[in-house]
Amino acid sequence: MSNTMCRWVSMKLAKPPTEYLLEHEKRIIEEHLQDCLHCSDLKELSDEMRQWAKLSAPAVSPFKERKIITDALEGRMPGSSREPLFAGRLAPWMAVAGIAAAVVIAFVLFWPGAQDNGEQSNELRQQVAKKIETETIAPKAYNLIQFEKSTPVKLMREDKVWGTEHALVNLNILSNELTRIELIQGRIVVEVTKRKAGEKFEVVGPGGVVEVVGTIFSVEVDDLGVQHVRVLRGKVKVNNKRSGKTSVVSKNHQLTIGDDKGSVIASKQELDSDRELMGTLKANIRSAQAGNNGSRGAAKDKSSRTEQNATKLAQKAIKEKRLGEARRHIEEAQQSDTQSQDVPDLLARLARAYRQQQNYAAAEAIYKQLIGDYSRTTAAQNAMVALAQLELNALGKPNVALAYFDTYLASVPSGYLSETALIGKARALRQIGNDSALFQTSNNYLAKFGKGSFASEMLLYRGQIHQQTGKCGLAQKDFKAIITRWPDSRKATQAREGLAACGTN
Amino acid sequence: MHTVQAKTQGNKTEILKNAELVERAVSGDPMAREALAVAAFPRVRKLVYLSYGNRYDIDDVTQIAMVTVFRDLPGLRNYDRFTAWLDTVVYNVVRTQGRKRIRFTSLFADADPSQDSRHWDITPEDEQVGHQLINLLQHHLNRIAPRKRNAAVMSIFFGYVDSEVAQIMDCSVETAKKRIQHGRKELMERVLKDPGCSGLLKEAFQ
Incomplete structure (x- = not known):
């Protein structure tokens, strides 16, 4: 039998079983299989393939599985697990890099021309920075860059990136024309110089891609993985990964990717926090540079270092669940520089860690401290919702929870936790038994988030209130909407009960 | 052994199809998230194991995939199609990590090519x-x-x-x-x- 025929038959046999063959194709294949041993083996294998779906991957040890699951739930990327890889295969590279580093350090320390080691290293740093700024560097990828508080990362053509300490980015300089930053977590502020046609600078986050021509803007990935874009100067183009929509965000506007509202005017507070991030870092660089010459500068530098150490130690302690120690370090950081913008974030993390340990009283105290001391920060606004949830669910105080939800909704009506705050408010009102306010809240929610995650619950609340007030027609409409949209959910069961009570099946 | 494995797998598949549990996990319930993570792990690992194409990094890529899944979970809207969404997210992670690996092929080449034999990891x-x-x-x-x-x-x-x-x-x-x-x-x-x-x-x- 010819090779052409075998090729044709094998391609037909390779089709998945869900795809049907035409009658004349079946006949030709059957005839061919009687004569060709190779193709009949293929046919047998093709039939057996259906059972391969039963196979599972070799199991990992329960300890390893547990570790991966815990890390995934805490959002921790693999880092330490790469140790064997480095030890096994990159050891020679590491050794070469170590020797090279030692030679450079020895050169810097013992070069006879050097009068002062501090000045010498400073000069060297400046030279390196100048070299990076002026020369065209080769396309390269830098993975998982972490920002130091006082150091912007300088790219080609005087582009600069500032980031909060917990910001994590992959920097890919793919070619001289294309630079891509992948933001994994945290907030970065980017200053990009004017680009020519065909040159691209992109920031990629979980929600979408931000394309830049020449501007200053910030991108933030919050704890929920939602991506926010704010523009301080110029314009940026944002491509939503999921919907494929492209939006333009102009100066002083912000866009939450995935939010239906589109670009809105950014609050002054949030724009200020971005400027503060750039301004603080710039001030710190100046103070660090001046610090070598004057005692005042040295004192500032020392204070900045102490605070940096304290914040780092606090972060580590929270990670390792040494919460008392973390609290002490945060207090140290507060004393050294009360304007530090990392302290609110640390307090929020600490409170969350206390919640995980079910130490609700301590968590409540930390949230209150955060709201009281840093009321203008985003962390404090988020803390209001977190505290309200704590009061409602763990501490059983719906009235207190309601007050916090109301404060949040009044201060940030379009905040990205407003949906959570509205459902929290509705649940609190239900516990209190205030039906008129619950009715109004559910109407507000459904008007704002008609397709939101809690729409079924809100429709159920509204339907039940209609039912209680004798408006069975309206109640039936809401119940039917639940049954149609979420037929298998628990809410649908309750809706069916409601419909039955209204006299309709 | 195979039957026991299949049964366990069956239970986990049922958990992944439980829209109510998924809804709770999406809304941030820690218990539901944990249950979902335990149930999703074998599926994620199987997909990474078969699709990624490099044995050394499978655990790391599995972890990255799991982190991405639970980071993006609040964005899930259709709770009934969780497994399809999960597979899409994992596939995207595998593709991204695969591209990165290709970019550094020379750096991450196998130290000992003889180790890459056919029965490389069939241990006693x-x-x-x-x-x-x-x-x-x-x-x-x-x-x-x-x-x-x-x-x-x-x-x-x-x-x-x-x-x-x-x-x-x-x-x-x-x-x-x-x-x-x-x-x-x-x-x-x-x-x-x-x-x-x-x-x-x-x-x-x-």
Whole structure:
């Protein structure tokens, strides 16, 4: 039998079983299989393939599985697990890099021309920075860059990136024309110089891609993985990964990717926090540079270092669940520089860690401290919702929870936790038994988030209130909407009960 | 052994199809998130194991995939289609990590090429026929080009039809069909040429 025929038959046999063959194709294949041993083996294998779906991957040890699951739930990327890889295969590279580093350090320390080691290293740093700024560097990828508080990362053509300490980015300089930053977590502020046609600078986050021509803007990935874009100067183009929509965000506007509202005017507070991030870092660089010459500068530098150490130690302690120690370090950081913008974030993390340990009283105290001391920060606004949830669910105080939800909704009506705050408010009102306010809240929610995650619950609340007030027609409409949209959910069961009570099946 | 495994897998699949649990996990319930993570882990690992194409980094890529899944979970809207969404997210992670690995091929090349033999990771403890078979299949899959490999894995090991594969791989249905067909054909021919595989296949599914 010819090779052409075998090729044709094998391609037909390779089709998945869900795809049907035409009658004349079946006949030709059957005839061919009687004569060709190779193709009949293929046919047998093709039939057996259906059972391969039963196979599972070799199991990992329960300890390893547990570790991966815990890390995934805490959002921790693999880092330490790469140790064997480095030890096994990159050891020679590491050794070469170590020797090279030692030679450079020895050169810097013992070069006879050097009068002062501090000045010498400073000069060297400046030279390196100048070299990076002026020369065209080769396309390269830098993975998982972490920002130091006082150091912007300088790219080609005087582009600069500032980031909060917990910001994590992959920097890919793919070619001289294309630079891509992948933001994994945290907030970065980017200053990009004017680009020519065909040159691209992109920031990629979980929600979408931000394309830049020449501007200053910030991108933030919050704890929920939602991506926010704010523009301080110029314009940026944002491509939503999921919907494929492209939006333009102009100066002083912000866009939450995935939010239906589109670009809105950014609050002054949030724009200020971005400027503060750039301004603080710039001030710190100046103070660090001046610090070598004057005692005042040295004192500032020392204070900045102490605070940096304290914040780092606090972060580590929270990670390792040494919460008392973390609290002490945060207090140290507060004393050294009360304007530090990392302290609110640390307090929020600490409170969350206390919640995980079910130490609700301590968590409540930390949230209150955060709201009281840093009321203008985003962390404090988020803390209001977190505290309200704590009061409602763990501490059983719906009235207190309601007050916090109301404060949040009044201060940030379009905040990205407003949906959570509205459902929290509705649940609190239900516990209190205030039906008129619950009715109004559910109407507000459904008007704002008609397709939101809690729409079924809100429709159920509204339907039940209609039912209680004798408006069975309206109640039936809401119940039917639940049954149609979420037929298998628990809410649908309750809706069916409601419909039955209204006299309709 | 195979039956026990299948039963456990069956329970976990049911958990993944429980829209109510998924809804709770999406809204941030820690218990639900944990239950979902435990149930999703074997599926994520299987997809990474078969699609990624490099044995060294499987655990790391699995962890990255799990982190991405639970980071993006609040964005999930259709709770009934959690598994399809999960597979899409994991596929995207595998593709991104695969590209990164290709970029650093010289740096991450196998230190000892002789280690990359056919029975590389069949250890004496790993005597289960099913595991030996899947190791061999993974070995052959690793020799197929990534796009064809991923399409074939989705079709053979996860039972997706061409339109679903097209959706996951973000390509046209015709392209998905071609990738599936070529991937399956290449895998079948490789398996057929491997005498060790046919014996194992008979033993595993008799």
